[in-house]
Amino acid sequence: MDIIKLIGVVIVVIGFALKFDTIATVVIAGIVTGLVAGMTPMEILTTLGTSFVSQRTATLFVLTLPAIGICERFGLKEKAIDFIRSIKNATTGRVILIYQAIRTLAAAFSVRLGGHPQFVRPVVVPMAEGAAAARGVEVTDEVADVIRGASAASENYGNFFAQNCFMGASGTLLIVSTLVEAGYDVTAAQIAGWSIPIAVISVIVGAVRAILLDKKLGERSAE
Amino acid sequence: MNFGQILAEIFYTLIGIIFILVGVKALKDPGAQKKGTTAAFWFLLAFTFICGNWIPKWIVGVAILAMAALTGIKGVVQSASDVPDPAVVRERADKFGYKIFIPALSLAFSAVVLATLGSKVPALSWITANNSICLAGIIALIVVLCMTKAEPKYAVIDGTRLMDNVGPTGILPQLLSALGSLFTAAGVGTVIANGVAKVVPEGNKLIACAVYCIAMALFTIIMGNGFAAFSVITIGIGVPFLIAQGANPIVVGALGLTAGYCGTLCTPMAANFNIMPAALLEVKNKYAIIKSQVPVALCMLLIHIVLMYFFAF
Numbered sequence: 001m002d003i004i005k006l007i008g009v010v011i012v013v014i015g016f017a018l019k020f021d022t023i024a025t026v027v028i029a030g031i032v033t034g035l036v037a038g039m040t041p042m043e044i045l046t047t048l049g050t051s052f053v054s055q056r057t058a059t060l061f062v063l064t065l066p067a068i069g070i071c072e073r074f075g076l077k078e079k080a081i082d083f084i085r086s087i088k089n090a091t092t093g094r095v096i097l098i099y100q101a102i103r104t105l106a107a108a109f110s111v112r113l114g115g116h117p118q119f120v121r122p123v124v125v126p127m128a129e130g131a132a133a134a135r136g137v138e139v140t141d142e143v144a145d146v147i148r149g150a151s152a153a154s155e156n157y158g159n160f161f162a163q164n165c166f167m168g169a170s171g172t173l174l175i176v177s178t179l180v181e182a183g184y185d186v187t188a189a190q191i192a193g194w195s196i197p198i199a200v201i202s203v204i205v206g207a208v209r210a211i212l213l214d215k216k217l218g219e220r221s222a223e
Numbered sequence: 224m225n226f227g228q229i230l231a232e233i234f235y236t237l238i239g240i241i242f243i244l245v246g247v248k249a250l251k252d253p254g255a256q257k258k259g260t261t262a263a264f265w266f267l268l269a270f271t272f273i274c275g276n277w278i279p280k281w282i283v284g285v286a287i288l289a290m291a292a293l294t295g296i297k298g299v300v301q302s303a304s305d306v307p308d309p310a311v312v313r314e315r316a317d318k319f320g321y322k323i324f325i326p327a328l329s330l331a332f333s334a335v336v337l338a339t340l341g342s343k344v345p346a347l348s349w350i351t352a353n354n355s356i357c358l359a360g361i362i363a364l365i366v367v368l369c370m371t372k373a374e375p376k377y378a379v380i381d382g383t384r385l386m387d388n389v390g391p392t393g394i395l396p397q398l399l400s401a402l403g404s405l406f407t408a409a410g411v412g413t414v415i416a417n418g419v420a421k422v423v424p425e426g427n428k429l430i431a432c433a434v435y436c437i438a439m440a441l442f443t444i445i446m447g448n449g450f451a452a453f454s455v456i457t458i459g460i461g462v463p464f465l466i467a468q469g470a471n472p473i474v475v476g477a478l479g480l481t482a483g484y485c486g487t488l489c490t491p492m493a494a495n496f497n498i499m500p501a502a503l504l505e506v507k508n509k510y511a512i513i514k515s516q517v518p519v520a521l522c523m524l525l526i527h528i529v530l531m532y533f534f535a536f
Contacts (some may be wrong), residue, residue, distance in 0.1 A: 008406060009415075009455055013313045016446040017492065023391055024225045026398050026451070027287060030405040035362030037409030044405065045284025051273035051404035053283055058397035062238045062386060064330055067363035069381025071327050073307045075316025079323055082333050084315070109331040111324070116500035125504060139508050147517035148504040153488075154518065156496050160484035161523070164477065168335045168356040168488050169452070173398035175476040176352075178454050182462050185471040187352035189338040194477035197530060198523075205522055 008033030055177040057188075058197060061168045064110060077114050080106065083122050092131045092217055093210030094146060096154045098123045100206045103158025104199055108165035115155055124151045136221040143220065150213055155182035163203035230284035231492035232276055234357040239272035244383045252302035260298030264290055264391060287398070292390050293300035304384035319371070333357035396450055403454035409526075415459025423464060423488030431464040432531040439479055440524055447492025457482075470535035482527040488520035489513060 008029040013024030034044035055171075068076075082103065087098060099119075106113050113119050128147050129139050137143060164172045168186040172195065179186045246265030249255050250290055267286045273284050293299055316323070341350030350358065365376055386393070389424075404413060419438075423430055425456050438460055442452035466472045487493045491513065501509045508514070 001408055002410070002417075005409055005411050006416050008402075008409075008411060009344055012447055012451055012455070015493050016448055016451065019268075021295045021297065022395060023398060024291045025394070027291035030402045033290075033409045033411060035412075039409065042281055043408075045281040046279075046283075047405050047408050048287055048401050049275075049280035049283030050270060050289055051401040052397060053280060055397045056235050056272060056275065057237065057240075057353050057399055059233070059272075059394055060353055062241055062382075062393070063234060063357045063360035065241075065361070065385040065389075066378040066382035067326055067330055067359075067360055067367050069366070069385045070367045070371065070373055070377050071323055073312065073315075073373065073377065073381060074319055074323050074367075076323050077320055078313055078316035078325060083321070111327045116503055121410075121501065121503055142351075145506045145508050145511040146515070148506045149501075149511035152500045152504055152512045153515040153519065155500075156488060156512075157519065159412050159496075160487060161481055166331055167338065167352065168330075168359070170393070170396045171480050174400060174450055174453060175480055177397070177400040178403055178457055179472050179476050181400050181456060182407065182466075184466060186473050186476060187338070187342075188253075188356060189342070189352045190473045192335075192476045193481065194473050194534075195481065197283075197451040198478065198481045198527070201526055201530075202523060205519055205526075205529060209519055 004036050005033060007036055055181065058170065058177045061110075061170050064168050068110065068112060072112070076111065077118060080111075080113050081119065084123055084127070087127075090127075090131055091135065091214045092128045093212075093214035094175060095124065095128045095131055096147075096213070097203075097206055097210035099151070100154035100158050101203055103155055103204055104162040105160050107162035108196075108199060110163075110166040110169060110200060112173050115159070115199075118144040118154055120151050120155050124154070132217055135217065137217050138220070143217070144214070146216075150209070157202050159163055162195075162199040165192050165199050167192045225349065227304070228339070230349060230354050231357075233350070234354065235272045235276070237357075239269040241382050241386055242266075242269035242272065244379060245386050247434070248383050248387065249300075249302040255300070255302040255314065257298050257300050260293050261300055261302065263320070264293045266298045267293075268394065276437070287401075290391075301387050301390065301393050304387060305380050315371075322370065326363050326370060329366050330363035331358050333362045341455065350430075378398040395473060399450050399454045400426050403458050406455070406458055409454075411463065412458040415455075416463040419460055426468070428465075428467075428468065428470075428536055429528075429532050431460075431468065432535070433528045434461045435465055435479065436485075436524060436527045438481035440484040440489075440520075443486030444490040444492065445489055447494070449487050451478060452483045452486070453480050465531075465535060470475040474535040475530060478527050478531045482524060482531075485520040485527065486518040489521075 011029040163169045172191050175191045242265045246262035249261040267290050271283050337355035338352045340347050439456045443449045463473050497512050501512050
């Protein structure tokens, strides 16, 4: 019954779904899998330890934190906010698209902008809703939900689809260490390079989305 | 050991020192909860980074178990950090202007430049891709210290502050690749591969790309975590059905993780990204963000499959 070996996958799924501690879940899943596959405890500990040490590369991002932290202390986020505030006369879709583009660039350069609490709520949403109101769209609860949903989404698109363009991003390093562990010699620079097409495409898709959103809001203002 | 490897060990030791300082910060914080367990976690982690390469690996395995026990009992918490005062930051932002982006950009640029030099110039082969990330972190630190004239102690204060923010989950990628190798040793990949082989017609590359990307997204939807899905699905499907069939591992890996993120966009399980922000933005429908994201996610997933089919083979 080989299928029993999948118990580790099941443990990860259930553990994450029930919000158990992530690290404990992963370690338990590994140990149980090793045991049902007939590995001795010593073999399991050695495999786990060997791989953990050889994959310290996945945690190299730590050495980029001091520089980024000092940049924040000297107003990195504030200047990003100033920049987007300086945009005048944009439509709702364009405000959201410009934010997505900035967020994409920031993620690709590993600049932390603070995400939903520090950027989307105080800056993007008021600007996007203000732009809609300026076009004569009544910002009802329903319209606000659409605009706010799209604003929050633009943060996620930029964050997810561009972060791997940075060589030191934890996702990039995870890809490298998983493939190296499987016996394929890839480097962070190669993975980062091949992450660029998707980052660019995600902004293009975002642009289409922005045009559609503006059209939808335009119909409302005409009513 | 060659010079590149020695340099890498030096960098791992530096990372270990940052972990130790996060632990010390917790011990010194008078208001901190669970000081002992928090510090123990960071010291153990530092131990695996600094000594890991030189000791029998089962000891590292034991340290991992101990760390998992500490986070499992919720014993690791954040301690107080020296958070910059918003008014002071605003004042400095006005003084420095957009120049503050220079050190941030120098981080990514110097990493790329160094990695390229290291791979092209034989005399610089000690600058491995990994070492170039660390060197870039140090170059960016020097640039920001010179530009802002900040006291060097802030490298420590802000480094530990951000590391504490990231918290224990920062080691998740590393732990997941260790889990991946345990799965491989236990033969989990083979089991998944045999199951998938029953569904996927052999040799059909387009279907293999589609199955890999869709499985990545579905697994992420279930688990809410693209990283975990990536290690399981890449070992179970990506390696046997794509890479072993001649697909370029770089393209498969790079597109694989972002294909998983298409799933993140669709799932309430990724509460940090999709549900908590909905509350923060005071939307009436708590699924408003997911509703907005699903069409984009499906479109992006399709693009991933097409790109992988054309560029991986």
